[in-house]
Amino acid sequence: MHSTASSPAPEWLVVPDDANDLVPSVWPVSARRADDGELFIGGVSAGDLAREYGTPLQVLDEAEVRRRAAGLRGAFDAAAAAHGTTARIYYAGKALLNTSIVRWVREEGLNVDVCTGGELEVALAAGADAANLGFHGNNKSAAELERAVEVGVGTIIIDSTIEIQRLAEIVVRTGAQQRVMLRVNSGVHAETHDFLATAHEDQKFGFPLTEAPAAVARIRETPGLVFTGLHCHIGSQIFGVAGFRESAARVLDLHQQLLAGGDIPQLNLGGGFGIAYTRVDDPVPITELADGIVAAVAEECARRGISVPALAFEPGRAIIGNAGVTLYEVGTTKDVALGVGTRCYVSVDGGMSDNARPALYGAQYSARIASRTSAADPVLVRVVGKHCESGDIVVDHEHLPGDVAPGDLLAVAATGAYCAPLSSNYNHVPRPPIVAVRDGASRVIVRGESMRDLLARDAGITQ
Ligand SMILES: *Cc1c(COP(=O)(O)O)cnc(C)c1O
Numbered sequence: 410m411h412s413t414a415s416s417p418a419p420e421w422l423v424v425p426d427d428a429n430d431l432v433p434s435v436w437p438v439s440a441r442r443a444d445d446g447e448l449f450i451g452g453v454s455a456g457d458l459a460r461e462y463g464t465p466l467q468v469l470d471e472a473e474v475r476r477r478a479a480g481l482r483g484a485f486d487a488a489a490a491a492h493g494t495t496a497r498i499y500y501a502g503k504a505l506l507n508t509s510i511v512r513w514v515r516e517e518g519l520n521v522d523v524c525t526g527g528e529l530e531v532a533l534a535a536g537a538d539a540a541n542l543g544f545h546g547n548n549k550s551a552a553e554l555e556r557a558v559e560v561g562v563g564t565i566i567i568d569s570t571i572e573i574q575r576l577a578e579i580v581v582r583t584g585a586q587q588r589v590m591l592r593v594n595s596g597v598h599a600e601t602h603d604f605l606a607t608a609h610e611d612q613k614f615g616f617p618l619t620e621a622p623a624a625v626a627r628i629r630e631t632p633g634l635v636f637t638g639l640h641c642h643i644g645s646q647i648f649g650v651a652g653f654r655e656s657a658a659r660v661l662d663l664h665q666q667l668l669a670g671g672d673i674p675q676l677n678l679g680g681g682f683g684i685a686y687t688r689v690d691d692p693v694p695i696t697e698l699a700d701g702i703v704a705a706v707a708e709e710c711a712r713r714g715i716s717v718p719a720l721a722f723e724p725g726r727a728i729i730g731n732a733g734v735t736l737y738e739v740g741t742t743k744d745v746a747l748g749v750g751t752r753c754y755v756s757v758d759g760g761m762s763d764n765a766r767p768a769l770y771g772a773q774y775s776a777r778i779a780s781r782t783s784a785a786d787p788v789l790v791r792v793v794g795k796h797c798e799s800g801d802i803v804v805d806h807e808h809l810p811g812d813v814a815p816g817d818l819l820a821v822a823a824t825g826a827y828c829a830p831l832s833s834n835y836n837h838v839p840r841p842p843i844v845a846v847r848d849g850a851s852r853v854i855v856r857g858e859s860m861r862d863l864l865a866r867d868a869g870i871t872q
Contacts, residue, residue: 416750418789421689422806428787429810434685435775435822437473437732446782448820450734451846455779455818458851459736462844465759466736467829471513471847473732478517481724484699492707494717499543501680502528504725504826509845509854511535514728522723526553533560547613551575558585566590566640568615573627580633589628590640590677593621595659599644599652599681606655618663625667638718639664642679648692650701653678657706665713673718680723684730686823687775726826733825735763736779739817753790757819760794760801762838764824765831767802774804779820783810792819796836837863
């Protein structure tokens with residue numbers, strides 16, 4: 410990031426004409442300003458939400474989740490049908506998982522991916538049919554695998570040779586038939602607009618392509634394990650088709666080679682579809698992405714003279730990310746004069762405990778004053794939390810009206826994915842509730858933590 414000579418703002422940051430605007434790609438479709446300027450999400454005002462549930466507050470727009478889930482499903486169904494195959498969508502539960510969300514995406518026709526025993530229990534508690542679940546993870550314990558087999562999880566995605574042994578022991582002992590896929594590492598790692606393709610990727614997930622044939626042979630030799638295909642996930646926040654095409658081409662070479670040993674009905678190309686966090690993010694419309702990826706896979710299959718397998722995809726953030734908005738209350742503001750210009754630090758009543766992504770990997774977000782609009786000129790701000798850590802940033806770079814002040818409600822957009830799941834109790838700050846809004850009504854779907862919750866695990870306190 411570069412600073413211009415007269416401002417500490419990075420070059421990519423656009424000074425908005427109106428620092429009250431709600432950029433459509435970033436906010437839920439339902440986000441609007443009332444006549445008095447107050448922000449409404451799902452027909453509920455920010456002020457009413459803050460008064461009823463307090464701040465910070467994770468708000469989820471149920472209609473937005475359903476709209477995006479249904480949109481993905483429709484787009485991939487149509488794209489797959491055009492190439493004589495099918496496409497299944499698994500919601501990647503790690504992006505945000507609770508029983509309400511599992512029910513919403515199931516009602517929209519999606520399957521669900523889990524990657525630990527804990528996530529599996531949430532999906533089961535939501536009443537999900539285990540046959541519609543995929544189970545991921547590079548270190549599933551024997552107990553986790555046993556539970557998955559016992560409840561009848563649809564597909565277990567195998568990630569290591571040790572896992573093949575662990576699972577073989579379980580199916581041989583119990584007489585179960587378990588469908589499995591093999592996760593491979595295609596050497597393609599996609600990040601936003603570019604992708605990197607290497608022969609050997611240095612990361613923990615999956616089998617290198619060269620080692621996969623031996624692993625598949627072991628699976629095929631094991632009575633009780635049913636090999637259904639290869640799995641590959643190339644990264645997150647991907648905007649183009651190119652990385653998926655390159656990865657599919659590499660995995661299809663292996664798929665073709667493995668066809669000599671038997672039928673392979675499926676191919677799972679993972680998730681990672683990018684979303685807009687700020688106005689400069691410009692994700693490809695989902696229909697275009699679906700058409701592009703499926704057409705690329707079909708072309709690669711045709712080139713090899715093989716039929717197109719049934720496809721599966723695993724989006725997380727593309728379903729839940731933009732459906733989430735976090736509400737905070739501004740506590741203090743502070744102008745910090747820099748060599749070039751001034752930055753206004755706006756401190757809110759949450760921070761890295763409810764959104765670790767900026768601190769963890771420099772994620773960018775967008776914010777707006779939610780309780781009112783203002784005609785004041787935009788100023789450069791950094792929204793920060795209340796934690797004892799200078800990296801405790803909520804929104805690194807944003808423009809807000811210059812009269813932003815204590816007591817204002819601040820809304821941060823696109824916080825639906827990977828915020829609550831990565832939350833902590835750092836500095837003994839309780840985790841906020843998650844509230845769903847829909848058609849002018851709100852309800853708690855995950856309650857917030859109380860001080861009592863925070864103290865409950867301390868064995869030195871007698872309660
Ligand atoms: C994280 C993950 C996903 C979802 O990624 P998003 O960026 O949220 O779409 C899908 N599949 C696997 C295997 C993952 O690890």
